[in-house]
Amino acid sequence: MDKVKILICDDEEGVRESLRLILEKDYELVFANDGEETINKIKQDNEIKIILMDIKMPKRDGLNMLKQVKRDFPGVSVIMITGYQTAEIAAEAIKLGALDYIVKPIDSKQVLTSIRKLI
Amino acid sequence: MLNATVAVWSLFLFLHYISKTHQAALLTGRLLHISSVFILPFYLLFIVHLLDIYKEKIRIIFSSFALSLILLCFSFTPFFIKDVSPKLNFTYYADAGAFYILWIALYLMTAIYALFLMIKAMPGADKQKKNQIRYVLIASVMSFAGGATIYPLWYGVLMPPFGEHIIFIYPIILAYAVLKHKLLDIEIVIRETITYSLLALFIGIIYLLMVLFADRFVAAAISAVIITILFTPVKTHIQALVDKFYAAGTRSKIKKExxxxxxxxxxxxxxxxxxxxxxxxxxxxxxxxxxxxxxxxxxxxxxxxxxxxxxxxxxxxxxxxxxxxxxxxxxxxxKPKPLNLKNTDIHILLNDTVALLSEQLIKNKITVHKAFKAAAGKMGSDPEKLRHVFFNILKNAIESIRNGGEIFISTRQNKYLFVEIRDTGCGMTQEQLSRAYDPFFSNKENGTGLGLSIVHSIMKELKGGIIIKSELGEGTTVVLKIGS
Missing domain, CATH: 1.10.287.130 (Signal transduction histidine kinase, dimerisation/phosphotransfer (DHp) domain)
Known part of the structure; x- marks a missing residue:
């Protein structure tokens, strides 16, 4: 069986590389630096099933992005990652269609469980 | 107002009781009615305000005042108080005139009507209002009943006016209600009390002067006329005076608040x-x-x-x-470091800062143009803090330039020294610009968002200023105003 393709969208190399370490064994990974790159990558690659996306990013914030992804690519599941631990942001993300919400510093087991639940 | 009229009435009643001469007793007996005729409409006014039905009952209030004014016209005629004569233990006590019955009728009507209004309003009132009404109701019943005992003797019925002592319970009950159930705004009460105490003093002085210098009935008539004519203007002046004094008192309070x-x-x-x-x-x-x-x-x-x-x-x-x-x-x-003011050469500071950033300038293919027009560029300031300011602004300028560009640094001087740093970088949107000083708000990928926050607070500390002009794609200009 082919590996599920996941798009990781975060502007920080440290976070991208951490997620690579956690997920590279079980999943096929694609990376994006910002919102625009994320949209382009989903457009080009319809095999992307899951997106892990940071809420705070330059140019366009993650919640804005989430709205567009859910509108233009309803088949793609989105998990939000954030350094802000406020209930309001989590609630807003879930309301906009995110399926889960991971708080930094991310826990490898939580990331894996969260993704497995979606597959 | 009600309390003031009751107070004036009480004063004249007391004077009436102690009057040793026929003339004084007649005068005080008549004077006490100037205030007593107004007790009723003011009482009614108080009740409708208490029950918040002032607007609906405005006609009744006007009628009550009109009736009182008519009665006032008869205050100094034998129709109201015929004469005074010795009764019971009193040296002199008033004899009711022909029209006195009108006053008693008005007294009873007002009392019954007010009590009716209060009882009617009770069921629909909230807890605090209910308590307020209850206290006023008790005080009213006691006062009216007590007051009523004064009048039989006027008609020669030999019943002592024992109930008048009960009237003194009335202010006690109301005072309790004011404090416990917020019956009135206590500041207004204080203000009004001062006003009407002064007013009572004024009436008292006129009365005394007349008694001392004029003749009997003439004195009474003149003082009544003077008091009637001067009552409103004097009241207005006293009120203004008290307000002025009170406002002065409260100004410091307002400032404190x-x-x-x-x-x-x-x-x-x-x-x-x-x-x-x-x-x-x-x-x-x-x-x-x-x-x-x-x-x-x-x-x-x-x-x-x-x-x-x-x-x-x-x-x-x-x-x-x-x-x-x-x-x-x-x-x-x-926790910024304390200000350390010393003679500072702004131009040397700018040159040093540019030198410090030279590696990044070369790497990013940026040319720096300098135009130092300030005469000396020297002033008393904190060089360490200014270096921090210049460094942050120049660093931002460098990072905003993607594929090579220019930075213009200029200075000019009038009363203040102005430093302008302009770049040909990416600029900011108006939204980004409006949040430029917010801590942790950054437009850069790895920015902490603290740089401009610190610059802003340093400029404030140096009693200078900072203005940022920017447009997306058009670069950014930062103008610093540095005072000595």
Missing amino acids: FEKFKNELEQSDKMKAIATLAAGMAHEIRNPLTAIKTFTEYLPEKFDDKVFREKFTRIVGAEVERINSTITQLLEFA
Whole structure:
């Protein structure tokens, strides 16, 4: 069986590389630096099933992005990652269609469980 | 008003009782009616205000005042008080005139009507209102009943006016209600009491002067006329005087309140800033923590992987450095160093700062143009803090330029020294510009968002100023005003 393709969208190399370490064994990974790159990558690659996306990013914030992804690519599941631990942001993300919400510093087991639940 | 009329009435009643001469007793007996005829409409006015039915009952209030005014016209005629004569233990006590029955009728009607209004309003009132009405009701019944005992003797019925003592319970009950059930705004009560006490004093003085210098009935008539004519203008003047005095008293109070409010506002502003800082801190520290945590977790498993080891060293090292730098900047933001003013050469400072950034300028293919037009450029300021300001602004300018560009630094001087730093970088949107000084708000990928916050607070501390002009794609201009 082919590996599920996941798009990781975060502007920080440290976070991208951490997620690579956690997920590279079980999943096929694609990376994006910002919102625009994320949209382009989903457009080009319809095999992307899951997106892990940071809420705070330059140019366009993650919640804005989430709205567009859910509108233009309803088949793609989105998990939000954030350094802000406020209930309001989590609630807003879930309301906009995110399926889960991971708080930094991310826990490898939580990331894996969260993704497995979606597959 | 009600209390004032009752007070004046009580004063004349007392004077009436102690009058030793026929003339004085007749005068006080008549004078006491000037206030007593107004007790009823003022009482009614108080009741409708208490029950919040003033608007609906305005006609009745007017009628009551009109009737009182008509009665007032007869106050100094034998139709109201015929004469005074010795009765019971009193040296002199008033004899009722022909029209006196009208006053008693009005007295009874007002009492019954007011009691009816209060009882009617009771069921629909809230708890506090109910308590207020209850106290006023008790006080009213006692006063009317007590007051009623004064009048039989006027008609020669030999019943002592024992009930008048009960009337003194009335202010006690109302005072209790004022304090316990917020019957009235106590400040208004104080204000009004001062006004009407002064007014009573004025009436008393006129009366005394007349008694001392004029003749009997003439004195009474003249004083009544003078009091009637002067009552309103004097009242207005006294009221204005009291208000002025009171306002002066309260001005300091208002200032104090304002200071308190301002402090609370500042405190809440501080709390908001702390919340923003905390949220920003969380993000700025949790991001590098993610990398440190994950790389450490995978270290045993991937120890032999050369690529992993290379990434570990680079990423974890940089992230630790980043946390350290965030904390350093935060500390500087939270607890700035004290101001250290000394003779400062702005031009040397600018040159030094540009030199400090030369490596980045070359790397980013940026040319710096200098036009130092300020005469000397020397002034009393804090060079360390200014260096920090210039460094941050120049660093922002460099980072806003992507594929080579220019930075223009100029100075000019009038009363202040102005430093202008303009770049040909990417610029900012109006939304980004409006948040430029917010701590932890950054347009850069790896910015902490503290740079301009610190610059802003330093410029404030130096009693200078900063203006940023920027448009997306058009570059940014920062103008610094530095005072000595």
